[in-house]
Amino acid sequence: MGYKILVINPGSTSTKVAFFEEKTCLFVESLNHSANDLADFDEIPDQLGFRTQIVLDMIKKHNLNLKELNAIVGRGGLLPFVHAGGYLVNETMKKRIIDGPISEHASNLGAIIAEAIASPLNIPAYIYDCVGSDEFKDIARVTGVPDIKRESLCHVLNQKAIGRKVAEKHGKKYSDLNVIVAHLGGGFSVGAHEKGRIVDCVRDDAGAFSPERSGSVPLLYVIDMCYSGKYTKREMTRKIRGMGGLQALLNTKDCREVEKMIADGDQYAELVYHAMAYQAAKSIGEMSTVLEGNIDFIILTGGAAYSKLLTGLIAKRVKFMAPVEIVPGEDEMESLALGTLRILKGEETAAEYIEPQNK
Template sequence: MSYRLLILNPGSTSTKAAVYDGDRQVAMKSIVHTNQDLAPYPTLYDQLDYRVALVRGWLGQEGIGLSTLSAVVGRGGIIPNIVAGGYVVDDNLVDCLRNYPVFDHASNLGGLMARAFAQPLGIPAYIYDAVTSDELLPEARVTGFKEVTRTSFCHVLNARATAHKYAEALGRKYEDMNLVVAHLGGGISISAHSRGRIIDSVSDDAGPFSPDRSGSLNMLYVVDLCYSGKYTKKEMLKKLRGEGGMSALLGTHDCQEIERRIESGDEWAALVYKAQALQIAKGVGIMLGCFTELIDAVILTGGLANSKKLTGMVIDYLHNLVKVVVIPGENEMEALALGGLRILRGEETVHTFHPACALVP
């Protein structure tokens, strides 16, 4: 049976929309929203009708009739108490997205937009692999701080999509494999995938530094900085995300620029780049310790994985320990489409959101 899916991925400054016939993309548009465009809408959720109307207009320009759609898949929002995979967008999930998200984020509009299109057509609306999907093992939640319990926070959508892609290339099922996936982007997160479940992860503030994030540090140093009187809380948060990592060390997070500096003899740039590779390898090593059986492979993915120089150094550190494969790039639209397609084909069971549910034990 043939399925046509509308894919919706709202961001803070754009709404990406695409139409897929099965696994083939037939149309895609990134609709930009300027500050002036969004100014009339006091809250994020006031933007819903505006964004839906823009996508409707684009579909009309493309000559794609709404009646031809089989389902709509939206980017998963910042939602509490969910696991990886797809969720049907029903009244409970809509209420959570509107009124009880972990925090406001443009991705919270993904499910709401999907429902706005799907409900009048009588077709299903889904979200898939939300960032806050959490399937950690109980022992992975415990920290040395009595007041702090770990939760999973990683690039779930791309990590699972890439793992599925790798398994399919081998003629195997993702659910039958043990993998470590390192998403190398503006932020770096690393996740341990045990037979279809992310059992542990290193978030972008707890592992390797990255193009613009500082990664993990000795905590005593951070406490000293926080109480030094030199920085406000806002400034410290910027050091962690946005103004840390290679941006702080080299004044740029452009890897092509950094590699040009290295080729021209910049020893400091070469050292920072090697340190970046070492930290990625060490982050992978932490995740290797999550398994009680041998793993099938480590996958390096995300935008930074396009750098053969960087991935080559990471492989140099790891190749004697484990098989390492590189699958560069990040295609969120394809990942959402393929997730929705697996649900429609009956290859995955879709979840139903329960507001009072506990996290997976």
């Protein structure tokens, strides 16, 4: 019998649970949460009991024998002071998530829910490739504003998982390659992967606009808007994340709808869509300089990578740099399970979360 792993992934509006035996997913289920479901919780940590009960209900529904589990892994959220890879959930990590400071996101609860279920079973609880993972070189952190340092914020889990898949496809090790991975989702992020480490990236608020992100915009205009008195901080934040990009320009964040608009002769929709691809290609070009042009593959992934028009437009501009691999979609549950499996098999070692003294 192989290793059995429970995967828990709390999202902003859903809770997902999956059960793997080795590399095989035996079940996966997602429960969506309406605004009414979450209305009674003032802060995300207040949702802990609610989310934990949902996971336990799913386990019961699928008649899963918890005593058969070897490990539980939760989605790692915006935890600071971590590198990529696996971490064993410990008291220090739980304290940081519950007491802060930590940027709010439902995925932060993944570690605590996993540990709450794993502890009575005397099995380990892990997180893996959490959003807050940071492998930047020091040179990548410097900005022209002393109060601001660049930090890694990209789709770490999917970017690294897809990097491994492409490497395996070509009979190579991810840790031996230099790749640029463009995650094309609701937001776009582009990572420069140097021998298995994301040493720099273009964040979703610093590069191309995307289905629901504004991307990079001239800062002086943003400052003018912030001090115009017309917008609250929340409204400005929504213009950057959630209501920017295609949503703001074309009143939809669905690439399929935009392509239908183009097919129906909408020239403005065509201009906007081509501009989004153009900007994504520019971000890939930016990361090519980080790797000094030494690039084995350029990889396009994420939900928007299902669009052959979009990926074709991007590939046309970047294929001169390296072969382009298109791997549409993402599978966070599989990525979490496979990372945990590597730990259980001794192929990787889970780190211990420690608060740095000079934080």
